[in-house]
Amino acid sequence: MMSRSIWTLAILLMLVVSPALGKFVCAADNGVDENPGTYATPIGNLTHDQWLEKRREVIAALFGNNGTLPTASDPVLVESVPGPQAAGCLCSTLGHCEASECVWGNNMTKLVWSISASTTDGYTLTLNSTVFYTLNTSGVAPLAYPPYGPPEMPGGSAANSQPATGRGKTLVLFHNGHSQPCTNDEQGCVPDFDGSVDWLNQLGYDVMSFQMPLFQCNAVPNVPCQHAWFQQYADRGMPTMRFFVEPVVRAINYARDVLKYERIAMMGLSGGGFTTTVLGAIDPRIQLSIPVAGSIPCDFNHSSWDFEQYCDDPWAMVLNYTGLYVLAGLEEGRTSVQVLHEQVR
Numbered sequence: 648m649m650s651r652s653i654w655t656l657a658i659l660l661m662l663v664v665s666p667a668l669g670k671f672v673c674a675a676d677n678g679v680d681e682n683p684g685t686y687a688t689p690i691g692n693l694t695h696d697q698w699l700e701k702r703r704e705v706i707a708a709l710f711g712n713n714g715t716l717p718t719a720s721d722p723v724l725v726e727s728v729p730g731p732q733a734a735g736c737l738c739s740t741l742g743h744c745e746a747s748e749c750v751w752g753n754n755m756t757k758l759v760w761s762i763s764a765s766t767t768d769g770y771t772l773t774l775n776s777t778v779f780y781t782l783n784t785s786g787v788a789p790l791a792y793p794p795y796g797p798p799e800m801p802g803g804s805a806a807n808s809q810p811a812t813g814r815g816k817t818l819v820l821f822h823n824g825h826s827q828p829c830t831n832d833e834q835g836c837v838p839d840f841d842g843s844v845d846w847l848n849q850l851g852y853d854v855m856s857f858q859m860p861l862f863q864c865n866a867v868p869n870v871p872c873q874h875a876w877f878q879q880y881a882d883r884g885m886p887t888m889r890f891f892v893e894p895v896v897r898a899i900n901y902a903r904d905v906l907k908y909e910r911i912a913m914m915g916l917s918g919g920g921f922t923t924t925v926l927g928a929i930d931p932r933i934q935l936s937i938p939v940a941g942s943i944p945c946d947f948n949h950s951s952w953d954f955e956q957y958c959d960d961p962w963a964m965v966l967n968y969t970g971l972y973v974l975a976g977l978e979e980g981r982t983s984v985q986v987l988h989e990q991v992r
Contacts, residue, residue: 698977699977702928702929704966705929708965709886709889709925709929710886710888710892710893711764711886716896717893717900718900720897720904720905721905722778722901724757725757726756727756728779728838754781754782755779755780755781755838756779757777757779757780758778758779758780758855758898759775759777759778760775760776760778760893760894760897761774761775762774762890762893762897766883766885767885770883774860774865774867774890775865776860776890776894777836777865778855779838779855780854781838781839781845782814782815782848782853783815783850783851783852783853783854785849785850785851815852815908816908817909818852818855818908818910819852819854819914820855820911820912820915820933821844821847821855821856821914821915822856822913822914822916822918822919822920822922822923823857823862823915823916824915824916824919824920825859825862825917826858826859826862826863836863836866838856844856852912855902857895857915859874860877861873888960891922892925892926892929895913895922896926899930903932912933912934912936913926913927913937914938914939915937917939917940920938920940923938924936924971925971927974928966928970928974929974931978933975934980934982935982935984936984937983937985938983938985938986939986940986940988972985
C-alpha cells in the first residue's frame with residue numbers, strides 16, 4: 648500500500664512542477680530507451696507533429712482502429728449509492744482493522760460502462776467496468792467525511808451523508824491496481840479500500856475511482872483473477888487493451904460532455920499507475936498525470952510485468968515507455984509526475 652505521505656508528495660510536486668519543466672524532463676531522452684534490444688526501435692528526434700503521429704499509431708494499436716479515441720460516453724448504469732456505504736480507512740491500510748469496519752457517507756454514484764472487443768474470427772467479448780464517482784467533501788459535501796478507524800476508535804463514527812449541491816471544476820481519476828480479493832461481492836467490491844479516494848475528496852477534488860479488469864468490482868464468475876486470461880483472445884486478433892484503457896476514455900468523455908468538468912487529472916497505483924502512464928500519453932485532455940509505481944523503461948532490471956505491460960506488445964512496439972512519458976507532457980499546460988518506490992521490481 649502507498650502511504651498518504653507519498654500522495655502528499657505527489658500533490659506538492661503537482662503544485663510546483665511547471666508544464667515546461669515536465670516537458671523538459673520527459674523529452675530529454677527523445678522517447679528512446681538506451682538499449683532497446685528486441686523492443687521498440689529507437690525513433691530519434693521527432694517534431695511536434697511527428698509525436699502526434701506516434702500518438703495516433705499507439706491509439707490504433709491499443710484500440711484496433713484508425714487511431715482515434717472512442718467517442719461514446721453514456722454509462723449503461725448510473726446508480727446513486729446512499730450513504731454511509733463507502734468502506735475503507737487509514738487503519739485498514741495499515742492492517743489494524745478490516746475495511747468493512749469503516750463506513751461513511753459519501754455522495755457516491757456507481758457508474759458502469761460496457762466494453763466490447765472482437766476477435767478476427769468474429770467472437771465478441773463484453774466486460775463491464777464499474778466506476779465510483781464521489782464529490783469533494785471540503786466544499787460541496789463537507790459533512791461526508793471518512794473516519795480514521797472503526798467505530799470503537801477515536802473519530803470512527805460514521806458521518807451522515809449530505810446530498811450533493813454541486814460539483815467542482817476539477818475531476819481526479821484514481822485507478823487502483825491488482826488488488827485482491829477478486830470477487831464482486833461486498834468483500835471484494837470495496838469502493839475505496841485504502842482511503843486514497845476519500846483523502847482526495849477531503850482535499851477538495853471530485854473523484855472517479857477505477858479498478859482493473861477482472862479484479863474487485865470487475866470480477867467475472869468462473870474467470871480467473873489473472874490478466875493472462877486475455878491471451879487466448881489476443882492470439883485471435885482481439886485488441887484486449889481496450890478493456891484496460893477504454894473505460895477511462897469513456898469516463899473522460901462523460902465528465903467533459905455531460906458533467907462539464909473543466910480540468911482532468913489522473914493518478915494510479917501499481918497496475919493503475921501503468922494505466923495512468925498509457926492514458927496520459929494517448930489522451931491530451933488529462934492535464935496532470937501521476938503514475939505511482941506504474942512503469943520503468945523496458946531495459947531496466949524489472950521482473951514484475953503483467954500481461955498488458957510487456958515491452959514487445961503491439962502497442963509497445965510502436966512506442967516504448969520512455970516515449971509514453973514524452974507524450975504525457977507534450978502539449979502546453981500538461982504535466983506528468985512519476986512517483987517510484989525504491990523496492991519496485
